[in-house]
Amino acid sequence: MPEVEPSQFWVQASTASIPLSTTNSIGGLVKTARVISEFPMGTRPLAFNFPARNRVISGLSLGVVVVEATEKSGSLITAALALEQGREVFAVPGEVGASRSRGAHRLIRQGLSWWRRVDDIMEEIAPQLLVAAAKRYSARRAYASAKPRR
Helix, strand or coil: CCCCCHHHHHHHHHHCCCCCCCHHHHHHHHHHCCCCCCCCCCCCCCHHHHHHHHHHHHHHCCEEEECCCCCCCHHHHHHHHHHHCCCEEEECCCCCCCHHHHHHHHHHHCCCCECCCHHHHHHHHHHHHHHHHHHHHHHHHHHHHHCCCC
16 A cells, blocks of 8 residues: 555545555554544454444544545445534536536535635635634643643
8 A cells, every 4th residue: 555644544535445454554654643443453444334434534524525426425425424513515516427426416406515626615614724723722822831840
């Protein structure tokens, strides 16, 4: 498996295109990030586990972007979970008539806004990013002031 940056892990994990099936597969990732799972290490990537895994991913995310999704795609399950969790869900329209575009098109028909550029999505979540950054800054200041000085 190629080296994985922590930010890439979430994208790869949400698509199931590169299942992380053994603890050896995530060895490099564990050194630079944290692996969060409801399943014991070494659990095989079985299809019925994907919704639980995707619920964790959507819960840790500010939003979910559906780029390509067939009608029965796990991406649609993740999008539904994200909406239930109060997260943003973005859909990117794809090629008309292509089976891999039907899921995103269905979300758009159901009233989800569609997006073409990353800048559009970043503009939408910018307020949430600022709030999260402010909370982290406040927590760090509180921790630093609570530490005993030598």
